[in-house]
Amino acid sequence: MTNVIVIGAGGVGTVAALSLKTNGKANVSLVVRSDYPTVVNDGYSIDSIDYGKLSNWTPDHMFKDLNHAFERFPDKFYDYVLITTKNIPDGPKHSRLAEIVRPILERQSEMSKDKRTNILLIQNGIDIEKQLWEQYDTQKYNYTVLSGIEIVGSHKVGPGIIHQMAHEKLTVGPFDMNDAVAIEAAKNFVPLYLNEGKNECVYDGNTRLGRWKKLLYNAVFNTTTALLQIDTSRSIDFGKDGKSTLNEIYIPAMYELQKLAKADGVEIQQSDMDFMLSITHTVLFRPSMCVDVDKNQLTELEVILGNPVKLAEKYNVQIPVLRMLYYLLVVLQNKIKESHGLIKYDEQKLKIVQQLTD
Amino acid sequence: MTNVIVIGAGGVGTVAALSLKTNGKANVSLVVRSDYPTVVNDGYSIDSIDYGKLSNWTPDHMFKDLNHAFERFPDKFYDYVLITTKNIPDGPKHSRLAEIVRPILERQSEMSKDKRTNILLIQNGIDIEKQLWEQYDTQKYNYTVLSGIEIVGSHKVGPGIIHQMAHEKLTVGPFDMNDAVAIEAAKNFVPLYLNEGKNECVYDGNTRLGRWKKLLYNAVFNTTTALLQIDTSRSIDFGKDGKSTLNEIYIPAMYELQKLAKADGVEIQQSDMDFMLSITHTVLFRPSMCVDVDKNQLTELEVILGNPVKLAEKYNVQIPVLRMLYYLLVVLQNKIKESHGLIKYDEQKLKIVQQLTD
Numbered sequence: 218m219t220n221v222i223v224i225g226a227g228g229v230g231t232v233a234a235l236s237l238k239t240n241g242k243a244n245v246s247l248v249v250r251s252d253y254p255t256v257v258n259d260g261y262s263i264d265s266i267d268y269g270k271l272s273n274w275t276p277d278h279m280f281k282d283l284n285h286a287f288e289r290f291p292d293k294f295y296d297y298v299l300i301t302t303k304n305i306p307d308g309p310k311h312s313r314l315a316e317i318v319r320p321i322l323e324r325q326s327e328m329s330k331d332k333r334t335n336i337l338l339i340q341n342g343i344d345i346e347k348q349l350w351e352q353y354d355t356q357k358y359n360y361t362v363l364s365g366i367e368i369v370g371s372h373k374v375g376p377g378i379i380h381q382m383a384h385e386k387l388t389v390g391p392f393d394m395n396d397a398v399a400i401e402a403a404k405n406f407v408p409l410y411l412n413e414g415k416n417e418c419v420y421d422g423n424t425r426l427g428r429w430k431k432l433l434y435n436a437v438f439n440t441t442t443a444l445l446q447i448d449t450s451r452s453i454d455f456g457k458d459g460k461s462t463l464n465e466i467y468i469p470a471m472y473e474l475q476k477l478a479k480a481d482g483v484e485i486q487q488s489d490m491d492f493m494l495s496i497t498h499t500v501l502f503r504p505s506m507c508v509d510v511d512k513n514q515l516t517e518l519e520v521i522l523g524n525p526v527k528l529a530e531k532y533n534v535q536i537p538v539l540r541m542l543y544y545l546l547v548v549l550q551n552k553i554k555e556s557h558g559l560i561k562y563d564e565q566k567l568k569i570v571q572q573l574t575d
Numbered sequence: 576m577t578n579v580i581v582i583g584a585g586g587v588g589t590v591a592a593l594s595l596k597t598n599g600k601a602n603v604s605l606v607v608r609s610d611y612p613t614v615v616n617d618g619y620s621i622d623s624i625d626y627g628k629l630s631n632w633t634p635d636h637m638f639k640d641l642n643h644a645f646e647r648f649p650d651k652f653y654d655y656v657l658i659t660t661k662n663i664p665d666g667p668k669h670s671r672l673a674e675i676v677r678p679i680l681e682r683q684s685e686m687s688k689d690k691r692t693n694i695l696l697i698q699n700g701i702d703i704e705k706q707l708w709e710q711y712d713t714q715k716y717n718y719t720v721l722s723g724i725e726i727v728g729s730h731k732v733g734p735g736i737i738h739q740m741a742h743e744k745l746t747v748g749p750f751d752m753n754d755a756v757a758i759e760a761a762k763n764f765v766p767l768y769l770n771e772g773k774n775e776c777v778y779d780g781n782t783r784l785g786r787w788k789k790l791l792y793n794a795v796f797n798t799t800t801a802l803l804q805i806d807t808s809r810s811i812d813f814g815k816d817g818k819s820t821l822n823e824i825y826i827p828a829m830y831e832l833q834k835l836a837k838a839d840g841v842e843i844q845q846s847d848m849d850f851m852l853s854i855t856h857t858v859l860f861r862p863s864m865c866v867d868v869d870k871n872q873l874t875e876l877e878v879i880l881g882n883p884v885k886l887a888e889k890y891n892v893q894i895p896v897l898r899m900l901y902y903l904l905v906v907l908q909n910k911i912k913e914s915h916g917l918i919k920y921d922e923q924k925l926k927i928v929q930q931l932t933d
Contacts, residue, residue: 455909551813567808
């Protein structure tokens with residue numbers, strides 16, 4: 218049986234574990250941090266549009282952290298490691314992707330010379346795989362990074378309580394389009410995850426285009442609403458004559474992304490942009506980054522907008538609207554860091570005297 | 576004796592009344608709205624860098640509103656009407672400049688065919704005089720509009736309690752540089768206001784340049800800090816590498832203003848911009864618009880940034896950074912309006928169903 222471990226038990230990770238468990242072809246482990254005491258006793262309460270209402274639900278195993286998993290099953294090799302945490306490379310070191318996967322990469326590369334660890338990043342943003350490639354040699358650690366693009370309106374609404382409001386669609390593919398090994402691993406994952414008539418799971422050989430398309434929403438609507446702490450509908454209707462947010466921010470920012478994606482080798486279509494616009498004014502909705510700011514939590518700014526800004530510099534593409542959003546949000550992110558004690562600011566010397574994120 | 580009435584008894588209006596009263600050549604009336612019950616009994620407590628610590632201070636007269644003034648002194652003609660309220664043309668109608676001056680303009684133009692009402696606007700922003708010119712014929716109402724640019728760190732810290740932390744400098748001149756009558760009225764005002772060795776009051780024939788220079792601060796630092804709800808020092812130090820706020824927002828925005836002012840016929844110097852930059856990182860400070868947002872109060876967005884955006888369209892000058900700040904802040908202003916009940920938003924229909932600012 219294929220062993221899969223899901224790291225991150227929020228709305229996305231729990232639904233991923235549920236999809237795998239429902240499918241039944243994998244042995245499913247879930248790393249649960251804060252909710253562990255609750256779910257180890259009572260399991261999960263899940264209200265899912267795909268799987269119905271479930272009480273006391275659990276995957277095959279639940280662990281407090283990876284060491285807990287290693288202690289319980291010292292000989293177990295996890296074929297797929299799904300990462301469903303938020304990706305915040307400028308956050309506290311222990312919460313960063315490279316640190317999250319370090320224990321399992323180090324352990325499994327020592328356990329077996331033959332078996333490969335397939336790390337599937339079900340996370341937002343672009344160029345996130347580079348956080349691993351820059352840190353860990355793929356040969357030495359014998360691993361592959363796969364790209365998972367998830368559409369699912371799923372939220373943890375309390376400890377061990379999950380509401381999934383939209384049908385799940387997971388697109389899986391290699392980060393490196395030319396990596397035959399990664400392509401095979403991604404293709405093999407689909408039949409483990411897909412539950413016909415319930416969720417969707419498809420293979421896509423060009424997930425980078427999918428990531429750019431998702432940025433049409435995340436880099437534009439997530440960012441602006443986070444900055445203004447407002448839902449998407451109001452953000453539009455509260456513009457000058459109900460038009461300026463669309464005409465001066467959202468639409469130009471999407472065209473900037475289209476231009477940037479093109480420089481990056483993929484084509485965003487007008488219909489992709491029209492689709493994103495069409496879904497922003499259908500129901501009252503606060504995008505995830507806006508909710509993060511509401512809760513005074515660090516945002517996925519760097520992978521959603523910081524990396525596109527870097528790419529724009531690399532390709533020499535002008536993206537003034539996105540850059541403004543980014544540089545405003547950088548200040549907001551640091552304000553949130555300060556409130557968490559990750560930055561210490563001396564109000565007499567007027568300077569940052571300590572950065573605890575390194 | 577010259578009769579002067581000051582409308583607006585916040586930090587600026589109270590110091591204006593105090594400067595006039597100290598000078599002694601004018602009979603000074605002050606219209607006090609919310610604090611009237613307090614100050615009519617106890618007067619003002621003022622801690623002023625220019626005038627020292629004063630208890631139970633009052634000008635010659637205090638009124639709840641203009642009608643109260645008219646009732647008390649039916650035959651009195653006010654030569655100068657100083658407006659020291661915030662200028663929020665998109666706020667509730669009763670609070671707008673044209674409505675504030677309406678009673679006194681109508682009354683005084685009927686009282687005397689010979690005497691002229693000189694309205695001195697000690698307010699931020701540009702093109703604010705047009706709010707009066709568009710509404711009231713200068714011949715029919717026999718009035719002049721004068722421009723007052725005030726530098727004074729003065730705040731109302733409680734009912735009837737004023738802290739003035741910076742030396743006052745009031746620059747007075749005509750809005751219309753070619754209006755000999757306005758020039759004379761402005762020149763005549765200076766000796767009523769100036770207290771040698773205490774405050775400064777100077778005549779300036781080109782206050783439009785002064786207004787552009789003040790916008791270097793107000794349209795750039797006020798706006799950005801209001802959007803981010805952060806002090807000026809942190810807004811800089813919390814940028815990427817401590818540089819992006821300066822290099823991507825503040826400095827480009829100031830150059831945009833320089834370009835726009837040039838199209839408007841006045842020259843902002845590099846030294847003017849250097850000065851503004853130099854004062855933003857000397858002491859922990861939240862600009863007034865930031866404080867307004869902190870307090871969930873409507874901001875002077877339209878006169879500070881909305882009017883420059885209109886001028887940029889008129890002159891066809893590109894100001895992308897200022898435009899982005901403006902269109903983001905428009906949403907924020909409407910969010911504040913909604914919280915005050917000035918906008919009603921239907922969360923089912925997803926539209927504004929009522930605007931109570933008209």
